[in-house]
Amino acid sequence: xxxxxxxxxxxxxxxxxxxxxxxxxxxxxxxxxxxxxxxxxxxxxxxxxxxxxxxxxxxxxxxxxxxxxxxxxxxxxxxxxxxxxxxxxxxxxxxxxxxxxxxxxxxxxxxxxxxxxxxxxxxxxxxxxxxxxxxxxxxxxxxxxxxxxxxxxxxxxxxxxxxxxxxxxxxxxxxxxxxxxxxxxxxxxxxxxxxxxxxxxxxxxxxxxxxxxxxxxxxxxxxxxxxxxxxxxxxxxxxxxxxxxxxxxxxxxxxxxxxxxxxxxxxxxxxxxxxxxxxxxxxxxxxxxxxxxxxxxxxxxxxxxxxxxxxxxxxxxxxxxxxxxxxxxxxxxxxxxxxxxxxxxxxxxxxxxxxxxxxxxxxxxxxxxxxxxxxxxxxxxxxxxxxxxxxxxxxxxxxxxxxxxxxx
Numbered sequence: 001x002x003x004x005x006x007x008x009x010x011x012x013x014x015x016x017x018x019x020x021x022x023x024x025x026x027x028x029x030x031x032x033x034x035x036x037x038x039x040x041x042x043x044x045x046x047x048x049x050x051x052x053x054x055x056x057x058x059x060x061x062x063x064x065x066x067x068x069x070x071x072x073x074x075x076x077x078x079x080x081x082x083x084x085x086x087x088x089x090x091x092x093x094x095x096x097x098x099x100x101x102x103x104x105x106x107x108x109x110x111x112x113x114x115x116x117x118x119x120x121x122x123x124x125x126x127x128x129x130x131x132x133x134x135x136x137x138x139x140x141x142x143x144x145x146x147x148x149x150x151x152x153x154x155x156x157x158x159x160x161x162x163x164x165x166x167x168x169x170x171x172x173x174x175x176x177x178x179x180x181x182x183x184x185x186x187x188x189x190x191x192x193x194x195x196x197x198x199x200x201x202x203x204x205x206x207x208x209x210x211x212x213x214x215x216x217x218x219x220x221x222x223x224x225x226x227x228x229x230x231x232x233x234x235x236x237x238x239x240x241x242x243x244x245x246x247x248x249x250x251x252x253x254x255x256x257x258x259x260x261x262x263x264x265x266x267x268x269x270x271x272x273x274x275x276x277x278x279x280x281x282x283x284x285x286x287x288x289x290x291x292x293x294x295x296x297x298x299x300x301x302x303x304x305x306x307x308x309x310x311x312x313x314x315x316x317x318x319x320x321x322x323x324x325x326x327x328x329x330x331x332x333x334x335x336x337x338x339x340x341x342x343x344x345x346x347x348x349x350x351x352x353x354x355x356x357x358x359x360x361x362x363x364x365x366x367x368x369x370x371x372x373x374x375x376x377x378x379x380x381x382x383x384x385x386x387x388x389x390x391x392x393x394x395x396x397x398x399x400x401x402x403x404x405x406x407x408x
Contacts, residue, residue, distance in 0.1 A: 004034040004042040017394050024325035032309040039317040044325040046332035048309050052319055053353035058299035059091050079178045079191035085239035101224045101231045105217050111362045118370045121152045126378050133406045141402040146256040149371050154248035159216025172246035180395045198242045252364045254293035254398025259372055264384045266339050278341040280369040286341040289348035295324035295397050323349045381407040
């Protein structure tokens with residue numbers, strides 16, 4: 001049996017990134033919480049991942065207690081600093097202050113009101129797919145549909161011109177490398193360049209909205225930053241806008257790609273879905289469990305005397321929480337390697353938990369269910385052609401390319 005450290009190495013290999021689930025099984029066999037190295041622990045089971053997610057004692061800001069030298073290293077990389085300054089890696093009280101402002105755009109009522117807009121975006125893209133197919137062009141589901149659905153929606157929500165959308169996917173891919181467990185210097189350099197380009201883009205857009213406010217999220221957040229209460233400072237405004245853009249589409253892009261791959265691999269699921277034996281919402285929820293677009297997150301212990309599954313966790317120790325493993329934990333999900341949209345009490349941990357539960361989870365679910373339902377209504381016999389290419393990532397799991405034939 002491999003040690004926890006060797007399992008991390010296996011997950012970072014090409015084979016592990018392609019299919020991490022056998023490695024997760026080995027991780028669970030080691031125990032719910034196992035030590036990787038001094039001050040590093042692997043958490044692989046549902047109950048323990050959920051407990052750590054929901055506890056305010058496990059911090060998202062893993063670097064609050066590091067020395068000045070380490071802080072200086074982080075400040076030297078704009079890509080790292082960007083995430084540090086956003087709601088993603090803040091703890092109380094800053095996290096609550098930022099989340100309250102951002103949450104105004106993602107209330108259940110606002111998200112429900114977006115359904116018609118999402119349907120319109122999806123239908124326009126499906127028309128474009130049909131045109132490409134009829135012209136004999138190859139259709140890459142990822143580039144031609146899965147990227148464009150959530151990116152168009154988030155651009156419209158934020159007030160980012162649609163014509164700029166094509167520049168954002170490569171920037172997001174480069175920037176999000178900093179969220180992986182291991183990042184090398186070339187990846188960091190590319191991430192820093194992406195962050196710098198996004199800084200320039202959004203700084204210009206912020207100034208345009210200051211001069212001419214509109215009914216969009218940038219104008220709303222700018223009011224929060226410029227108002228008397230000063231709910232966001234200028235750097236927080238910039239960081240959170242960039243976070244919303246890159247996080248607002250890449251996870252949903254991966255959700256759509258992973259969902260279609262499930263339908264290709266499980267034709268009986270497609271037939272049952274088309275026959276109405278379960279809903280598209282149930283289907284999307286099971287995709288989130290079975291092949292989540294986000295596979296891990298990292299927290300650090302913020303208090304002395306902490307234990308998880310009986311294992312002492314020293315202050316400052318970091319927990320690598322494998323949500324992808326927790327979602328396949330047989331103690332929580334019977335027959336976890338079977339794809340079953342009718343699974344009762346299906347509550348995957350793919351959107352996190354506790355105070356840091358994904359602020360746009362409802363929007364991602366709505367986009368997923370709407371896009372897949374209208375895709376299959378239009379092209380029920382869509383098939384995979386060629387060779388799909390997985391993205392070279394573990395944390396953000398999805399496809400780089402997924403060529404398809406619409407069979408219209």
